[in-house]
Amino acid sequence: MSDRLEAAQKLAGNIFAMGHGVLTPKVICDHGEGIYLFDHTGKRYIDFSGGPHVVTLGHADPRVIGAMTAQMKKVSYFFRGFWLSEPLLALAERIVKVSPPNLKMCWFCGSGSEATETVIKLAHQYHAERGKPEKYMVIGRWQGYHGMTVAALAVSGHSGRRRRFVPLLHQWPKIGAPLCYRCPHDLKYPGCGIKCARELDELINQVGAQYVSAFIAEPIGGAGTACMVPVPEYYPMIREICDKHDVLFIDDEVICGFGRTGKWFGIEHWGVKPDIITSAKGMTSGYTPMAVVIIDEKIAEVFHEKGAVFLHDFTMAGNPVSAAACLAVLDIIEKENLVEHVARVGEYFFQRGREKLAHHPTVGDIRGKGLLMGIELVRDKETKEPFPPERGAAYRLQQIAMEHGVMGYPTTGVDNGVRGDTLLLSPPFIVTESQIDAAFDLLDDALTDFEKEFL
Numbered sequence: 001m002s003d004r005l006e007a008a009q010k011l012a013g014n015i016f017a018m019g020h021g022v023l024t025p026k027v028i029c030d031h032g033e034g035i036y037l038f039d040h041t042g043k044r045y046i047d048f049s050g051g052p053h054v055v056t057l058g059h060a061d062p063r064v065i066g067a068m069t070a071q072m073k074k075v076s077y078f079f080r081g082f083w084l085s086e087p088l089l090a091l092a093e094r095i096v097k098v099s100p101p102n103l104k105m106c107w108f109c110g111s112g113s114e115a116t117e118t119v120i121k122l123a124h125q126y127h128a129e130r131g132k133p134e135k136y137m138v139i140g141r142w143q144g145y146h147g148m149t150v151a152a153l154a155v156s157g158h159s160g161r162r163r164r165f166v167p168l169l170h171q172w173p174k175i176g177a178p179l180c181y182r183c184p185h186d187l188k189y190p191g192c193g194i195k196c197a198r199e200l201d202e203l204i205n206q207v208g209a210q211y212v213s214a215f216i217a218e219p220i221g222g223a224g225t226a227c228m229v230p231v232p233e234y235y236p237m238i239r240e241i242c243d244k245h246d247v248l249f250i251d252d253e254v255i256c257g258f259g260r261t262g263k264w265f266g267i268e269h270w271g272v273k274p275d276i277i278t279s280a281k282g283m284t285s286g287y288t289p290m291a292v293v294i295i296d297e298k299i300a301e302v303f304h305e306k307g308a309v310f311l312h313d314f315t316m317a318g319n320p321v322s323a324a325a326c327l328a329v330l331d332i333i334e335k336e337n338l339v340e341h342v343a344r345v346g347e348y349f350f351q352r353g354r355e356k357l358a359h360h361p362t363v364g365d366i367r368g369k370g371l372l373m374g375i376e377l378v379r380d381k382e383t384k385e386p387f388p389p390e391r392g393a394a395y396r397l398q399q400i401a402m403e404h405g406v407m408g409y410p411t412t413g414v415d416n417g418v419r420g421d422t423l424l425l426s427p428p429f430i431v432t433e434s435q436i437d438a439a440f441d442l443l444d445d446a447l448t449d450f451e452k453e454f455l
């Protein structure tokens with residue numbers, strides 16, 4: 001073992017009081033370049049996890065670094081309660097341009113969880129200012145994930161992440177995930193009549209629409225459902241149900257936003273206009289933390305008409321360096337037509353992924369859109385029986401894949417929240433077909449090794 005690794009491991013043991021959850025890093029990340037990361041020995045890894053779904057332009061892009069450095073030379077921080085911020089204003093204008101046409105206002109913060117906290121409060125105050133102060137409850141979906149903070153976890157249905165903290169959480173109701181591979185209603189599309197969408201109407205009726213402020217969902221599932229793509233009727237039905245009950249539709253695009261699925265926002269695949277979008281992760285490609293809430297003008301108008309203050313802010317939110325990074329990322333995405341590239345290369349990504357991996361006896365399903373793929377691992381392909389959770393199949397596959405030089409993001413809980421293993425892939429948008437071939441060759445070998453251990 002190198003001295004450097006030994007020192008890092010010792011320090012981690014001493015200073016990370018509770019470790020990093022279920023993941024156990026074994027190597028030091030030394031540097032990145034394009035789609036690759038390199039460890040302390042110089043070994044190269046194809047970064048198809050992108051963190052989880054963060055890296056869009058690849059690592060160490062000199063154009064983003066240049067834009068951030070230029071801004072830092074001018075000024076790195078000022079509080080936007082005191083000053084107008086040109087980079088932030090320019091960014092808001094750019095974001096609105098690529099957003100669904102009804103979304104006209106931006107609110108910046110630092111993470112996806114902060115964005116979720118923001119919209120829970122915003123939705124309630126919007127209704128309260130309109131004379132409906134009882135509307136406070138946000139309905140989410142089982143296996144949905146919207147962040148780790150207390151309110152964000154309350155609207156999340158990812159059992160594995162929330163169960164330990166249930167006593168701290170609002171007990172707000174949830175509907176099932178629109179996941180056909182494991183239909184929560186044991187029905188089959190299209191004969192199901194899209195029960196998973198109708199369930200929202202039934203639930204709002206039961207709870208009482210006068211108490212429900214919003215419904216929150218990821219357009220294409222992330223950590224909980226591993227890139228589940230709902231059927232075409234799903235979001236149009238959700239939109240109609242929300243309208244019927246005066247409930248806001250919050251579209252969590254923390255993963256899907258800014259091009260990941262081959263459109264600027266994932267919900268565009270359904271042609272539906274949400275009332276609010278939250279986004280984070282890829283918007284700065286990971287060069288700096290940033291998140292945004294994009295808001296329908298009808299919501300902003302209520303605040304303006306009432307002269308209402310939205311008393312909600314974070315010290316570091318929307319700082320000019322993050323704004324400069326995000327502007328540079330959006331510039332490159334636009335100039336290089338990367339959203340269109342994601343749509344095009346995404347077709348190849350899925351074709352190649354299925355060719356190379358679908359034959360494996362442990363690969364139960366491959367799903368997703370654009371450059372966002374979920375691979376569901378099963379013990380038995382026929383019955384879809386998952387591996388026992390205590391075996392940690394997804395985490396082990398991630399380790400084996402890293403040994404082979406390729407990275408994916410392991411998640412668990414797709415089967416009723418507590419069982420089920422998945423590996424998520426989110427390559428940088430700049431990925432080429434030959435790099436996709438190379439990554440799937442490595443993943444193919446990794447799965448073969450994984451199966452020697454697990455079958």
Ligand SMILES: Cc1ncc(COP(=O)(O)O)c(C=O)c1O
Nearest residue numbers: 111112113145146147222254255
């Ligand atoms: C869909 C979704 N929403 C919200 C979050 C929370 O974002 P963050 O980790 O930046 O707080 C995540 C994180 O993975 C996410 O996937």
